[in-house]
Amino acid sequence: VCGFTLNMMSLLGLSLAIGILIDDAIVVRENIVRHMEMGKDHVQASKDGTSEIGLAVTATTLSIVVVFVPIAFMGGIAQQWFAPFALTIACSVLVSLFVSFSLDPMLSAVWDDPDVHEETKSWLVRKLEFLDRGFDVMVRGYRRVIRWALGHRIAVVLLTLVVMVASFALPATGLVGSAFMPIEDRSEFTIQIETPPGSNLDYTRGKVTEAVALVKAHPEVLYTYATVGGQSGTVDAASVYVRLTPKAKRSIHQDAIAQQVRNEIRALSGVTAYISTGGFGPAKQIQIELTGEDTAVLTDLAEKVQALIATVPGAVDVGLSSKGQRPEIEVELDRELAGALGVSVADVAQSLRPAFTGLDVADWIDPFGRTRDVMVRLGADWRQRPEDLETLPLVLNGAGGSTTVPLGQIAKVRRTLGPAQIDHKDGDRVIVVGANTEGRPLSAVLGDIEAKMAGFQLPPGYQRRHGGEAEDQAEVFGRILIALGIAVMLMYFILVVQFGSFIEPVPIMASLPLSLIGVMLAMLITGSTLNLMSMIGVILLMGIVAKNAILVVDFAKHAEAQGMSREEALVEAGAVRLRPIIMTSVAIVAGMLPIAIGSGEGGDFRAPLGRAVIGGVITSTVLTLLVIPTYYDILTNGRDWLFRAFRGKPKAPRMPPPAAPPPAVEPSADAR
Numbered sequence: 281v282c283g284f285t286l287n288m289m290s291l292l293g294l295s296l297a298i299g300i301l302i303d304d305a306i307v308v309r310e311n312i313v314r315h316m317e318m319g320k321d322h323v324q325a326s327k328d329g330t331s332e333i334g335l336a337v338t339a340t341t342l343s344i345v346v347v348f349v350p351i352a353f354m355g356g357i358a359q360q361w362f363a364p365f366a367l368t369i370a371c372s373v374l375v376s377l378f379v380s381f382s383l384d385p386m387l388s389a390v391w392d393d394p395d396v397h398e399e400t401k402s403w404l405v406r407k408l409e410f411l412d413r414g415f416d417v418m419v420r421g422y423r424r425v426i427r428w429a430l431g432h433r434i435a436v437v438l439l440t441l442v443v444m445v446a447s448f449a450l451p452a453t454g455l456v457g458s459a460f461m462p463i464e465d466r467s468e469f470t471i472q473i474e475t476p477p478g479s480n481l482d483y484t485r486g487k488v489t490e491a492v493a494l495v496k497a498h499p500e501v502l503y504t505y506a507t508v509g510g511q512s513g514t515v516d517a518a519s520v521y522v523r524l525t526p527k528a529k530r531s532i533h534q535d536a537i538a539q540q541v542r543n544e545i546r547a548l549s550g551v552t553a554y555i556s557t558g559g560f561g562p563a564k565q566i567q568i569e570l571t572g573e574d575t576a577v578l579t580d581l582a583e584k585v586q587a588l589i590a591t592v593p594g595a596v597d598v599g600l601s602s603k604g605q606r607p608e609i610e611v612e613l614d615r616e617l618a619g620a621l622g623v624s625v626a627d628v629a630q631s632l633r634p635a636f637t638g639l640d641v642a643d644w645i646d647p648f649g650r651t652r653d654v655m656v657r658l659g660a661d662w663r664q665r666p667e668d669l670e671t672l673p674l675v676l677n678g679a680g681g682s683t684t685v686p687l688g689q690i691a692k693v694r695r696t697l698g699p700a701q702i703d704h705k706d707g708d709r710v711i712v713v714g715a716n717t718e719g720r721p722l723s724a725v726l727g728d729i730e731a732k733m734a735g736f737q738l739p740p741g742y743q744r745r746h747g748g749e750a751e752d753q754a755e756v757f758g759r760i761l762i763a764l765g766i767a768v769m770l771m772y773f774i775l776v777v778q779f780g781s782f783i784e785p786v787p788i789m790a791s792l793p794l795s796l797i798g799v800m801l802a803m804l805i806t807g808s809t810l811n812l813m814s815m816i817g818v819i820l821l822m823g824i825v826a827k828n829a830i831l832v833v834d835f836a837k838h839a840e841a842q843g844m845s846r847e848e849a850l851v852e853a854g855a856v857r858l859r860p861i862i863m864t865s866v867a868i869v870a871g872m873l874p875i876a877i878g879s880g881e882g883g884d885f886r887a888p889l890g891r892a893v894i895g896g897v898i899t900s901t902v903l904t905l906l907v908i909p910t911y912y913d914i915l916t917n918g919r920d921w922l923f924r925a926f927r928g929k930p931k932a933p934r935m936p937p938p939a940a941p942p943p944a945v946e947p948s949a950d951a952r
Contacts, residue, residue, distance in 0.1 A: 284364040292886065293368030296820060296893075298871045300344065301372055303827065303864045304337050304380035310860040312388045326389040330381065336834040339778040341377040343830070344823030345370045346770035351819055354763040358756045365816065415862075419855045422905065426854050429906045430847050436910045440903065444793060447800040451810060456803045457721020458810040460565075460753035464885045465527050465534040469557040471495070471520040471541065474599075476550060477606025479516040484508055487551045488518045494544045495522055500530045500537055517603075527881055539718060542596065554597030554716060564597060564714035565722055566729070567748030571708040572741055581742065582711040588736070589713060592728045594720030601703055601712035608698045609669065613691045621676055623690060631674050631687070636663060666693040712747065721809050726750055753812075760815055764822060768792065771826065778830075779837065783919050787911035788829040794903045795825040795896035802895025808888040817892030824868060824893075825900035829908045831857045836912065846916065850909040858905065865901040869894050 284290050312329035316322060352366035353359065429436045450456040473491060475484045488506050495504055505521040522541075524534060538555045545553045554564065568585060572578050582600050590598045613628060638657030646652055662668045670688030687693065703710050717725045726746075738744060746754075768789065775785030799818060803810060836853035840846055872894050878887030 282364075282367050284368070287364060289361060290364040290368045292816075292889075293365040294372070295875065296871070296889075297369050297372040300369070300824065300868065300871075301376040302867055304341060304373075304376050305384050306863050306867065307337055307340075307831065307860045308333055308380045308384050309388065310863065312385065314856070322391075323389045326385045329388075330385045332838075334381065335778060336830055337380060338377065339774055339834075340827040340830050341373050342774050343771045343826045344373045346774060347764075347767040347819060347823035350763040350766040350770070351760070354759040356755060356759055357752070358759040361756070361812070362760075362816070362819075366819075369820075415859055418862075419858055422858055423851055423855055426851050426906060426909060427847075429910050430850065430913055433910050433914055436907060437914070440794070440907050444797055447797040450800045450804055451723075454724050454727070456800055456810060458723040458753070459721055460749040460756070460812060462809065462811045462813055462885055462888050463535060464557075464882065466557070467524040467527055467534060467881065469522050469524075469534060469538050469555055471522065471545070472554050472556065473518045473520065473545075474552045474603060475516045475518075477516055477603060479550075481508065481515040483550075484515055484518055487548065488520065490548055491545055491551065491553065492520055494548075495520065495541055498537060498540070500524050500532060516606075535718075542718075552599060554599060556716070563748060564599075564716050565749045566595070566715040566717070566726065567746065567750070568713045568729075569705065569710050569745050569747050570713065570738075571705065571710045571743050571745075572739075573709065575702060575709055577739065577742070578709060578711045581738065582713050585713045585733070585736070585744075588732045589715050589729055592725060592732065594717050594725045595715045595729070596718045597714070597716040599714055601710075601714065602701050606698065608696060609663075609666065609693065610696045610698075611669075611687075611691050611693050618690045621685070621690065623674060623676065628674065628687070628691065631672060632669075635669070635672060664695075666695060669693045714748070722749060722753075723809075756812065757815065760819070764819065767822060771822075775830070779833070783915055784833065784837070784912070786915055787908050788826055788833055790911050791825050791829040791900055791904050791908055792822055794907060795821040795900040797903070798895035798897070798899030799892045800895075801899070802891045803888070805895075806887075806891050808891055811888055813886060814888040814892040817889040817896070820889075820893055821896040821900070824897060825904065827864065828857075828861045828901060828904045831861060832904070832908060833912055836909070846913060850913060854905050854909060861901060861905065865897050868897050872897075 308330055311333045312325050315325035315329040315332075318325075320328065348366035348370040352363045352370070354362070451458060471491065473484075473488055475487055485508050488508055492504050492506055495501055502523045502525050504523070506518060507520075508518040509515055524530065524537065527534075535557060538557050542553070542555050545551065556563070566589070568589075570578055570581050570585065572581075579600075579602060582602065586598055586600060589595050611628065611632070613623075613625060618624070618628075634656075635658045638655035640653050641656050642654040644652045644654050657663075658668075670686060670691075670693050672687045673684040674687055674690070676683045676685060703712070715725075733744075772785055772789055775788055776782055779785055796818070799814070799821070802808070803814065808814065832850075832853045835857055836846075836849045839849035839852055844852065872890040874890075875886050876890030876894055878884050878890075
């Protein structure tokens with residue numbers, strides 16, 4: 281329907297959806313079994329269990345859908361990345377909702393569960409009964425903890441805020457860095473080699489041979505492929521592609537090998553080299569663009585910025601896009617004299633062209649029978665000496681006929697240094713100061729660069745801005761945050777419709793930032809950065825973590841509507857929903873575990889995603905069972921107080937019209 285292919289992002293969406301797809305089925309099936317344990321037959325239990333949990337499951341599934349649909353249409357390069365991923369998950373969970381409301385109740389009604397009654401239990405079920413007893417112990421302990429939390433609401437709120445602020449402070453203090461892409465072991469990297477401007481082909485080839493010899497000395501190198509000559513046709517640039525042995529057959533990470541090679545090539549004289557280990561070409565991670573009119577001023581500013589960046593720890597391969605200065609011949613025309621003689625700049629350029637470019641004077645057939653063009657131009661030595669060029673004749677056409685004058689009579693010829701490359705961006709001349717990172721996150725290196733350049737003043741008419749990964753990261757992360765804001769708003773509207781209140785969804789929305797605590801801790805423990813893949817994990821969490829809070833609040837509202845006190849309803853809701861919440865969380869963690877381990881080729885690229893989801897699910901599960909009931913109690917009590925103050929009576933809990941008989945509430949373990 282959407283025209284997607286089975287690519288990396290769509291397959292990643294399917295792999296992530298595995299842990300989510302069974303969530304709805306787990307919740308529905310667990311509720312059906314709970315009704316069967318009340319003594320109902322399997323047909324009636326399937327009807328009542330599905331009807332009781334139906335609205336809550338629908339709300340949890342739609343919460344995931346409204347998170348991913350805005351992500352798929354956020355525009356720019358971010359949409360190209362995320363559209364297959366987001367829509368794959370959204371469509372998958374919609375199908376899982378249909379299955380949980382059709383196939384699961386049908387099978388539960390047709391296939392009687394023989395293990396519900398004691399006399400029909402098999403030997404395997406009897407052996408595994410210790411798991412049920414463990415859940416009962418967990419429920420009794422949870423009842424005590426949640427009662428304490430509801431009795432110490434201010435302490436719970438303050439403790440949660442302290443933990444949240446401490447977690448969010450990890451990126452600000454640099455303990456958790458950020459980058460556009462995660463560090464990946466692709467078993468390959470590229471060495472970009474630059475020789476001094478003006479170097480000839482033989483000199484560049486010799487330096488490349490020396491560099492290749494250093495690279496091949498490493499046993500982890502499988503083969504190399506060298507190309508001499510830059511993309512613009514220059515012969516003072518080259519590239520060496522290095523292929524390493526597979527990741528499973530070596531103990532050294534790709535970045536460690538690249539660092540060793542970088543240090544070895546630095547010892548070569550007459551060579552400037554940098555190494556690219558990412559999958560996006562030879563572009564450097566850090567790019568500071570300086571724009572202005574005068575090339576000489578830009579070059580001076582760029583060299584000063586280059587010197588500043590070179591002092592920052594973790595900044596390597598620092599260089600300029602202008603590639604320094606190369607020797608050139610400058611011809612300065614005496615315009616007053618030339619105008620009197622009728623000589624224009626174009627005439628001088630046309631006269632110099634045969635000396636440097638050459639003239640096609642004849643054809644020559646080589647011994648193999650192929651026709652060759654014969655070009656005539658000045659010898660290499662004559663083209664280098666200004667005094668020889670000053671003797672070049674210029675033809676002057678006048679009324680008395682044609683005459684010749686030496687070039688030196690109307691122009692000054694001298695050797696100078698000029699930029700090896702002149703680039704333009706948006707109509708302005710630009711020089712890019714580029715660098716890569718080594719041993720430190722991109723955010724930490726950029727932070728130190730900005731601190732050093734805080735007092736660096738640019739002349740009027742000159743500007744500085746970031747490019748490279750920093751620019752891409754700002755664009756993509758900005759679009760993601762905007763899409764997440766829209767998704768949170770849509771999620772809130774769905775919960776308003778579900779609960780018929782603008783206040784009661786607020787505690788559920790509070791579960792969203794609680795998941796970020798686990799994300800930050802997981803990044804800190806595993807040494808990962810906040811990058812594109814971990815942001816995908818945050819997107820996934822926004823839809824997952826609200827599920828648990830919805831289940832708890834939905835049951836508490838039903839129990840309170842039946843006459844139970846609010847505090848007891850919250851305790852009972854957490855105790856009854858503890859089993860499905862634990863089961864769904866374990867299913868999600870198990871589904872993410874292979875991704876978080878990051879084994880195999882390309883595993884490093886996906887690992888931050890799995891780690892972010894696992895950390896967020898664990899903390900949100902624990903905190904949801906304690907913090908969300910506390911927040912719900914505080915907000916609803918505050919609402920009732922306001923209604924008593926302004927209307928003289930509290931607002932009764934308002935429920936949507938029931939689709940089935942009201943649910944039966946199990947007596948608590950304490951009552952039994």
